[in-house]
Amino acid sequence: MTDPTSDSEADRNPALELETRREIYKEIDDTPGVHFRALLEEFDYAKGTLQYHLRQLERGGLLEASDDGTYTRYYPAGSFDEADRAVMNALRREYARRIVAHLAVEGGLTTTELSDRLDRSPSTVSWHLSKLEDAELVTKDRDGRRVVYELTDPDRVEYLYTVHRRSFTDRVVDRLFDLWDSY
Incomplete structure (x- = not known):
């Protein structure tokens, strides 16, 4: 090109x-x-x-x-197609990026579990999750009484994060994705 x-x-x-x-x-x-x-x-x-x-x-x-x-x-x-832009838009926001990283590495998590990992209030995490859900990056499923959030396309997230990693300045997310790579 x-x-x-x-x-x-x-x-x-x-x-x-x-x-x-x-x-x-x-x-x-x-x-x-x-x-x-x-x-x-x-x-x-x-x-x-x-x-x-x-x-x-x-x-x-x-x-x-x-x-x-x-x-x-x-x-x-x-x-970038529309789906890639949605992922990149999320990865450019600090707490959305961290939520996405935890979901990518750990799989399905609840709002409470994410809140504990991010050291943020459940309402803050819930707000970010609703934005990610609106962008069709996460889905929520009921597992008994728990509501579990999962990435809709973890491979796309991993690919875009890996390719554009240098443009993100987030050591926390870097460590999480390094863990993911080691599995």
Whole structure:
């Protein structure tokens, strides 16, 4: 695949004619699923300036935006299907990422079990689980009186986390996935 940030590609795609846009695109390519606020912090641009450049990259067919319910996240165009974007959106949120990691490594868990592992209140964990359920990343099943949550596609989660591991800065999740790899 050609590098859209190379000078020859920039000559062919007017959306990359400016160094600023090439830098923004490169950051998004290196950190797929990065959200608007993180890009603002990374580049220290005025909000309107960043919005303008992102729109130009989208119009140029280089970026796709994804709304995760809280943030607008950006991906290189054509690199992630809808299901992959849903996983990446979750992996970009700290506690959702940790919940997903525990479910990937340990299998089905209840809200209480996850709450104990994350040292967060059951209501906080329940909120994150409902968002993950809305994104169709987890399912819940009744096991007697217990409600157990499981990942809908643990292989997809493991693959995306492994491929993009460097772009996540979460040692806790890294350790969990290392445990998973050792089984």
